Amino acid sequence: MISKPVVAGLDFGGTKIAAAVGDLTGRRLGTTTIDSRVESGGATEAMRRGLTAARELLAEVAPDRELAGVGAATLGIPYDDRVELAPTYPGWGELPFGRLIREGFPGVPVRLATDVKAAAEAELRWGALVGCDPGLYVNLGTGLAVAIVAGGTVITGAHGASGEIGYNLRVAADVGVDAAERTILEHVVSGQALETTGSARLGRPVTAADVFTMARTQPDAAVLTDEFTQELAMHVANLAIALDPVRIVVGGGLVGSWDRIEGSLRRALDVAVPFPPELMVARFPSDAPLIGALALGVEAAGVVLGAEAFA
Structure with missing residues (x-):
């Protein structure tokens, strides 16, 4: 039997980083959360730890399945070479956000969004804005x-x-x-x-x-x-x-x-x-950005989202 591909979603917040792995309908197979506040290394170390946590989760819940897409949501506005409008997290604005996500998952299609737009994506596809x-x-x-x-x-x-x-x-x-x-x-x-x-x-x-x-x-x-x-x-x-x-x-x-x-x-x-x-x-009042990041991952994989994914 051929294993079906999976997608990953990451939500980078001011106090925590959440990662999830889901199937191509957006159904979550596993979730992990780490503290984004670190004593040393600042924003760069927080990004490294977030990517590591996501890869470890993939190895745990989908060890033999292809990663077809990654979605990443963040405070501020993400670009490949920086994050705009993120003054509350020292150093976050200078991170080459999109480039680091792509380097963390070589060859895998990636979609980026603000945390609020990712949350809206979750509500639009599977929640109160359908x-x-x-x-x-x-x-x-x-x-x-x-x-x-x-x-x-x-x-x-x-x-x-x-x-x-x-x-x-x-x-x-x-x-x-x-x-x-x-x-x-x-x-x-x-x-x-x-x-x-x-x-x-x-x-x-x-x-x-x-x-x-x-x-x-x-x-x-x-x-x-x-x-x-x-x-x-x-x-x-x-x-x-x-x-x-x-x-x-x-x-x-x-x-x-x-x-x-x-x-x-x-x-x-x-x-x-x-x-x-x-x-x-909202249907997902607390973890909508993470669910939205999974939706971005599914879109990155080229899959048409279905409203039944969280039914």
Whole structure:
């Protein structure tokens, strides 16, 4: 019997690197996760360890099967010779990302994407954005970004930067002001922003999830979450006005506080948008970038994806 080929997917995040091996339908055969933060070697060592973990997983779960494609997702915008817009991970921007992935898997077709676009790919193929044209994926995690789905594909933009709303202008006075001289949206609306602001204003170290939990009983924390959700809702509503999506899907770590976020988003959409879209949590709220990386691997292998892969 001839063994069927497999694909690999890698998700490079700020705190962890996840790898998965799947068959040509995208069904996972094995998964592994390692810490991306290393004491020495920095970004280069993290990349090396991630590639090693993926190859070891392949040897474990598919030792005699051909590797037909590799998908890799990362924070920032990946190119063959660098990663743009990844300021929170020292050294990551200087890595020749695509070249290192290809060198790690010689002769194997490779597809690259941002982590948020990979997550949207997973939702488009197998999750909550199936059949939505257009659709919008909103990622509420350490950072803030969206992915636009139209015509059955995830829109990348001319430079791969479509959906990077973390750089949005917030007020009219921001017009014409360099990003380094103003407060961009991600510095106010993101998990990292809420952690920073919450720790300062609440007088002790807290995570974004802590602030949302405290907001149930503590008025000062509730003020913080209200400010957060109000500004988020404004930008999501403006996107919905511009795109007229069928559905908006929200993923990322902060969906654990969805009960504190959903109401503000729903009200803003219902009041401001001429044709209010559906709003729901992603099918894969936490590991969508890894599932999307597998989808990229399947596409790299030249296989037509099937919606039944995760049925």
